[in-house]
Amino acid sequence: MAAALGRLLLAALLGDPAAALPCYGDSGRPVDWFVIYKLPAHSGAGEAARSGLRYKYLDADSGGWRDGVGPISSSAGAVGRSLQPLYRSNASQLAFLLYNDQPPKAGGAPDASSRGHSKGVLLLDPNGGFWLVHSVPHFPPPSSSAAYSWPQSSQMYGQTLLCVSFPFRQFQDIGRQLTYIYPLVYDHKLDEPFAQEFPYLAAVAKGQHVHLKGCNSSVTLASQKGTPFWSFAKSKDFGDDLYSGWLAAALGNTLQVQFWPNSRGILPSNCSGAQQVLDVTQTAFPGPAGPAFNATEDHSKWCVAPAGPWACVGDMNRNLGELHRGGGTVCAQLPALWKAFQPLVKAWEPCREPSRA
Template identity: 70%
Template sequence: MVSLVALLLGALLWVPGWALRCYGDSGQPVDWFVIYKLPAQSGPGNEARKGLRYRYLDGSSGGWRDGAGPINSSEGAVGRSLQPLYRANASQLAFLLYNDQPPKPVWAPDTSSNGHAKGILLLDQEGGFWLIHSVPRFPPLPSSGAYTWPHNAQTYGQTLICVSFPLTEFTKIGRQLAYIFPFVFDHKLDGIFAQKFPGLKDVARGQHIRQEPWNSSVTLISQAGIKFQSFAKAGKFGDDLYAGWLAEALGADLQVQFWPNSQGTLPSNCSGPFKVLNVNQTSFPGPAGPTFHSTEDHSKWCVAPREQWACIGDMNRNHGEEHRGGGTLCAQLPAIWKAFQPLVKTFNPCMDNPRAKKPGE
């Protein structure tokens, strides 16, 4: 009887550590997942019209699947993963929330000197996750008491990647964030967390890299032992993340999806050893599609046509962001690459000809 009680107590004590992994659409903890929130009007039904449909991907999903419900549901992968933020008994958690477009009612000064960066760190003494996304005004403040999806993020496409990491990796993540210089709109890094992660505490206080080199790449190992590569640049790097560094670092041509509606958008670049081509149109496979133009898509990702690299982040290609911090998280993981590589329907070539090319042309 005593041994049974001990086992039950042990299981209960283990729950917080598991709760802070990424949670998938199935309701079970996963090592990583990717969400592609589809643009509004990208299919039939009320959820499509409201811009609440999404496609879901993880290591066992076998490719893109329809989301478990609307993106604003607490039963989906994003809602489940963020539930610990909104629980009253979250005293043993640490978190850091950053967004250059923070949620209301946060008062934000001019964030243009901060990184163009959006993300969430959530951890306890067992481990946690890093969720990188493209969603403005997200997530809602923990003090709001509930997970919601911002109304202003419904119209356009958005991407989110969540990766579960052991506690030791958050020291390296903190260093990457020091390059990015994110606008931290809320955080909780008390006691043991402040002692273990002084770098994260410094980031929360607004400290950042002040000397060369102005960029940093580190390998991060997930809880399941999967290798991810984090790329982070400071504003003083002074160049485009993709054409100025990432393509050569990966040794691959890149097709980049980003928000093209901002001022000073950079054209496709073929001046270096590797091409960086702006995605013009995205299309999900299958008769239901959907297909949509990059002007409808606020997501930020890139894929190598051949070398199996895929990256998901929070940076655009424009003149302004050459002088802002930011980054992306990459993996040479077949499950992610096979999901993203077919999405590129057309891209803008490096020529005066305005006709968008199809992959392979």
């Protein structure tokens, strides 16, 4: 009852828009969810490919990966169109949180090493909104910017972005997940009615987080169309790898994990448990035109169960430093998502043989 009254108060105070803020697809129409795979530079022919602005697009109705409608820097594509409300002057009915452990214009920002290794956007109005989970440093521009843009620093390497449209009530659960992750919020707007409705989001905006040893949290979220997604979030005190220390067992599946292998202290493939966690070393899109590339060219963060049915997109690597940082991933059992990601794995690192005395 209290939540319902809060929503009515919120609508009365902020107006009653005709529809929630959705993820927009490459078609220019609202979609329940989409995934963008920004390809590494020089991964194909054409200026967009050479400059690192080419991408592949996937949603529930795309029939698999499609070429993006243009460069990812364009506001006409799925990412730019979805984020466009951030850069409008009449944004009084919006609430948003932009978080990134490598924020734009990082000078003067708090030390990110104690914050979650996490990147994302929450954008909502009184009817709902979306959660964009991504791997892109220095992105997106703050709301004070003149328009949407793509950072030059994130053109060279591959990146992934998952956008899911959610009804209004789900943002309390999303906010609770973020309190575990402890993200670095570099821009936000959470007026009092929104802050009252979503105390966890208000806490995240203030830089608050949980302080329980070994704590982690998973929650099932229902999209605007009722599609189930599972959010997995760990705190900096969890003290273990997200994938081999929790996710593989939670999903009951071996996982092939794509992550940034150019950082220090990379964790090798792990076959110590009932479910293996295998580091992806090469990715290849189906078809004669590919493209194919090595993990060293790819900053994206995703994993897939080779035998199905799980696929996840998130913002965490497998390295020693991130054992003690918050972070997470969003998973689904959608055939369209699994069938798109499962064939991408071209090669992976086998588990090392145990030493013999």
